[in-house]
Amino acid sequence: MIEIKNITKTYSTxxxxxQALKGVSFKVDDGEFVAIMGxxxxxxxxxxxxxxxxxxxxxxxxxxxxxxxSTQSDDELAxxxxxKIGFVFQAFNLLPRTTxxxxxxxxxxxxxxxxxxxxxxxxxxxxxxxxGEDRWQNKSNELSGGQIQRVAxxxxxxxxxxxxxxDEPTGNLDTKTGEIVLATFQRLNKDEGRTIILITHxxxxxxxxxxxxxxxxxxxxxxxxxxxxxxxxxxxDN
Amino acid sequence: MTTTDxxxxxxxxxxxxxxxxxxxxxxxxxxxxxxxxMISIGQGAQQSISxxxxxxxxxxxxxxxxxxxxxGGPSAGRGSAQTLTVEDGEAIQNGVANIAAIAFDVSARAQxxxxxxxxxxxxxxxxxxxxxxxxxxxxxxxxxxxAQVQSAAKVAVVGPTVQTDLFGDGGTALGQTIRIKGIEFxxxxxxxxxxxxxFSNTDxxxxxxxxxxxxxxxGNKYLTExxxxxxxxxxxxxxxxxxxxxxxxxxxxxxPASADFNLLNQADIxxxxxxxxxxxxxxxxxxxxxxxxVGGIGIMNMMLTTVTERTREIGLRKAIGAKAHDIxxxxxxxxxxxxxxxxxxxxxxGWLIAFGVTYFGILQTKVSLSSILLAFGVSAGIGIIFGYYxxxxxxxxxxxxxxxxx
Numbered sequence: 175m176i177e178i179k180n181i182t183k184t185y186s187t188x189x190x191x192x193q194a195l196k197g198v199s200f201k202v203d204d205g206e207f208v209a210i211m212g213x214x215x216x217x218x219x220x221x222x223x224x225x226x227x228x229x230x231x232x233x234x235x236x237x238x239x240x241x242x243x244s245t246q247s248d249d250e251l252a253x254x255x256x257x258k259i260g261f262v263f264q265a266f267n268l269l270p271r272t273t274x275x276x277x278x279x280x281x282x283x284x285x286x287x288x289x290x291x292x293x294x295x296x297x298x299x300x301x302x303x304x305x306g307e308d309r310w311q312n313k314s315n316e317l318s319g320g321q322i323q324r325v326a327x328x329x330x331x332x333x334x335x336x337x338x339x340x341d342e343p344t345g346n347l348d349t350k351t352g353e354i355v356l357a358t359f360q361r362l363n364k365d366e367g368r369t370i371i372l373i374t375h376x377x378x379x380x381x382x383x384x385x386x387x388x389x390x391x392x393x394x395x396x397x398x399x400x401x402x403x404x405x406x407x408x409x410x411d412n
Numbered sequence: 413m414t415t416t417d418x419x420x421x422x423x424x425x426x427x428x429x430x431x432x433x434x435x436x437x438x439x440x441x442x443x444x445x446x447x448x449x450m451i452s453i454g455q456g457a458q459q460s461i462s463x464x465x466x467x468x469x470x471x472x473x474x475x476x477x478x479x480x481x482x483x484g485g486p487s488a489g490r491g492s493a494q495t496l497t498v499e500d501g502e503a504i505q506n507g508v509a510n511i512a513a514i515a516f517d518v519s520a521r522a523q524x525x526x527x528x529x530x531x532x533x534x535x536x537x538x539x540x541x542x543x544x545x546x547x548x549x550x551x552x553x554x555x556x557x558x559a560q561v562q563s564a565a566k567v568a569v570v571g572p573t574v575q576t577d578l579f580g581d582g583g584t585a586l587g588q589t590i591r592i593k594g595i596e597f598x599x600x601x602x603x604x605x606x607x608x609x610x611f612s613n614t615d616x617x618x619x620x621x622x623x624x625x626x627x628x629x630x631g632n633k634y635l636t637e638x639x640x641x642x643x644x645x646x647x648x649x650x651x652x653x654x655x656x657x658x659x660x661x662x663x664x665x666x667x668p669a670s671a672d673f674n675l676l677n678q679a680d681i682x683x684x685x686x687x688x689x690x691x692x693x694x695x696x697x698x699x700x701x702x703x704x705x706v707g708g709i710g711i712m713n714m715m716l717t718t719v720t721e722r723t724r725e726i727g728l729r730k731a732i733g734a735k736a737h738d739i740x741x742x743x744x745x746x747x748x749x750x751x752x753x754x755x756x757x758x759x760x761x762g763w764l765i766a767f768g769v770t771y772f773g774i775l776q777t778k779v780s781l782s783s784i785l786l787a788f789g790v791s792a793g794i795g796i797i798f799g800y801y802x803x804x805x806x807x808x809x810x811x812x813x814x815x816x817x818x
Binding site: 223226229248249252253255256259261263265267269271272280281283284285286289313333409 | 416428597725727732737811815
C-alpha cells in the first residue's frame with residue numbers, strides 16, 4: 175500500500191525557490207491501477223520521482239509497503255527502488271546492443287540473485303510482459319518500439335516489485351502500439367494483481383486506469399474512480 | 413553485484429567500443445613496454461660492465477704513483493710521477509697481510525716491429541704473478557718466470573691482437589722475434605683473447621719482465637703500478653688501508669691528503685660503474701614513466717567520455733537499484749581492466765624488445781621478475797588513479813537528471 179501524506183517539494187536551486195508540490199495526499203491500495211494526470215509543469219514528474227524513491231519530499235510523509243521512505247539516504251532509496259519498485263520509462267532506457275534476456279536480468283544483478291537463478295526469473299517476466307520467446311536473444315536495437323517497451327515492462331516485473339511505476343510509457347509509441355502496451359498493463363493488473371501507477375499527460379491514456387488523480391500547479395485537482403474506463407483490446411500478444 | 417558481474421559488465425562495455433578501448437590501451441602498452449625494455453637494458457648494461465670490471469682481476473687493489481685523485485677525475489698521465497719503487501713493492505709484499513699475489517708493473521707505449529710490420533702498442537713490464545692478479549691466461553707457450561725477471565731477459569708474451577697485427581691472420585708469434593725500441597725480444601708466449609671492452613684492450617698488449625722494461629724502455633728504477641690481489645672479497649679494503657699506512661710511513665708523509673701515490677680498489681670501480689649505470693637506468697625509466705602518465709591521462713579522458721555517453725544508462729542502473737558504490741566499482745573496473753590488459757601486452761612487448769636486443773647481440777639483457785611486478789603494479793595503480801575521478805563522477809550522478817540527459 176502507498177500512502178502519500180501532505181507532501182511538498184521545493185526546489186531551491188534557482189534564484190527563486192520553486193514549489194513544485196504544495197501539499198499532496200492520497201493512498202493507493204494494493205492491486206489498484208491509478209493514473210496520475212496533469213499538464214506539463216503540474217508537478218506530476220516531481221510526484222513520480224518521489225513515489226519512485228528517486229527523490230525525497232521537502233516535507234510530508236511517503237509510506238511504501240508500511241515503510242517510511244521520505245527521509246532515507248541515497249543508498250537506502252536505492253534499496254527501496256531495487257526491492258519495491260519497477261520502472262517503465264517513456265524512453266525505454268534499455269541497454270543498447272544488449273540482448274533482451276540480459277536487459278531483463280539487469281535488476282537481478284543489483285538485487286544479488288545468484289547467476290543461475292536469474293534467467294528463469296527473466297523468462298517468467300518476459301512471458302508476463304507478453305514478449306515471445308523467439309525475440310529473447312535479439313539485441314535491443316533489433317526490436318520494434320512495442321517490443322522494446324515490453325522488454326522494459328519485463329525488466330520492471332522481474333524483481334516482483336510492490337509497485338510498477340510507468341512514466342509516459344506510450345509517449346514514444348504510435349497509438350496502436352501504445353494500446354498494446356496499455357493492454358499489457360491492464361492484464362498485469364487484472365490477472366496478476368499488480369499495483370500500477372501510470373503517469374501521463376494524455377486523457378486517452380489515463381482512461382485505461384481504474385482511478386485518475388488529476389494534478390495541476392502542485393495540487394490535486396481531482397481524485398476519482400474512472401467511470402469511462404477504456405479496456406484495451408486483447409491483442410497484446412505481439 | 414558480484415565480482416563476476418563486474419567483470420562481465422566490464423567485458424561487455426569494453427568490447428562494445430573495441431577500437432576506442434585498444435587505442436586507449438596503446439598509451440599504457442607503450443609506457444609499460446618502454447619501462448620494461450629500459451630496465452632490462454639498463455640491468456644488462458650494468459651486468460656487462462660489472463663483468464668487464466671483474467675480468468680485469470679478482471679483489472684487485474691498484475697502486476699508482478702521483479697525487480691522490482678520485483676515480484674518473486683528470487689525470488696528468490699515469491707513470492708521469494716517479495714515486496713508486498721496487499722497494500715499496502717489496503715492503504708491501506712482506507709487510508701487508510691478506511695479499512694473495514702482487515705484481516710490479518712498468519708500463520709504456522712503444523712501437524713494436526717484426527719483419528716488415530709494426531704496431532704501436534702498450535708494453536707492460538711485470539712479474540709472473542701478473543697472470544694471477546689480472547686474470548691473464550696463456551694460449552700458446554708460457555709466461556716468463558721469476559728467473560727471467562731477475563736476469564732482465566729479453567723475452568716477451570704478446571696478446572692475440574699484437575700477434576695478428578705483426579704476423580698476420582693465422583700467423584704464429586711464438587718463437588719469433590720482435591723489436592721494441594730497437595731491442596730484440598723473443599716471443600715465448602701468446603695470451604688467450606679476453607675481449608677488448610672495458611678500460612684497456614688486454615689483447616693489444618706486450619708483456620715483458622719489468623726489469624727489462626726498466627732497463628730498455630724507461631731507463632729508471634721506478635714502477636708505474638703495483639697490482640695486488642686480495643685473498644678474498646673482504647680483504648681488498650683492509651689491504652688498501654694497510655698499504656696506504658705503509659707507503660705513507662715509507663714516503664715520510666704525515667698528511668694522507670698529500671700522498672704521492674693513489675690506490676684504486678676494484679670494488680670501488682664496480683660501485684662507481686654501478687652507480688653510473690643505475691643513474692642511466694633511472695633516467696631512461698623516468699622518460700618511459702612519463703609516457704605511462706600520458707597513457708593514464710588518455711585513460712581518464714576516455715573514461716570521462718564514456719561516463720558522459722552513458723549518463724542515461726547510469727541513470728537507469730540507479731533507478732533499478734544500483735548504489736553509488738556499484739556504479740563506482742563498475743567504472744573503476746573498466747579503467748583498471750584497460751590498464752591491466754595494457755600492462756600485460758606492454759610487458760610482452762617490452763620483453764620482446766629486450767629479447768631482440770639480446771638476440772641481435774647488442775647487449776645481454778635480462779627481464780627481471782621485479783620489473784614485471786613493478787610494471788603490473790604501476791599499470792593497475794594508474795587505472796585506479798586515473799579511473800577514480802570518472803568513476804566517482806558516474807557514481808555521484810543524480811538518477812533523475814541522468815535519466816533526463818539528452
